[in-house]
Amino acid sequence: MKLHSFTSHTPEEKRRLSNLGHIVVGALLAAVGALALLHNLGGIAWTSTAWPILILVAGLLLLFLIYPRHPFSEWAPIWRDGQQREHTIMAAAIAAAGAAELLRGSLPALGYVFPVAILLIGGMFTAHEQHGTSEAATKAVRQHRILGVTAIIAGLLRVIEVVTGTGLLAILWPLALLTAAVQLLIYREPEGAYEAGGGHGRHSV
DSSP: OOOOOOOOHHHHHHHHHHHHHHHHHHHHHHHHHHHHHHHHHHTTTTHHHHHHHHHHHEEEEEEEEHHTTTTTHHHHHHHHEEEHHHHHHHHHHHHHHHHHHHHTTOOGGGGGHHHHHHHHHHHHHHTBBBBHHHHHHHHHEEEEHHHHHHHHHHHHHHHHHHHHHHHHHHHHHEEEEEEHHHHHHHHOOOOOOOOOOOOOBBOOO
């Protein structure tokens, strides 16, 4: 089936694609949180490699959903769209975090890349740009802010765990990440998202 271009998608198609992206990334992050929890609780060796690989895959998959599925001629317009630019930065941060975790054995300082990426993503979610009617954008912004705060908590817990090595924090940050993953999995774009109605930009709640 031929894929429509980014600009020719109907609002309904854009909502469906956005929902798919949230579900896919949510499922991958849920697996990351579960594997990290298994590693930190039980010390299962292979999980320490599995979850960074999943983070890397999540970032690359999100980039694929944003760009290669559309003609190269539309990559620039996609980047110029504020919401898609934020998604691009988030995807790149996730991919970089996964790569850094895989390489941190040779350079321990890379252990800070993952939590910094989570903090960056959480911060971006709290000010996430939404398209659509004012009512739809307000609802979506509220949900993204809650998600952003959850991600920030996960990132802070991971930073402190990296610095202090506290065992309890090694359990708490995967739980916070799992909470964020659940929010992604159940998120659905509200009716009116991506439709005309003056609802572009960062809305107050």
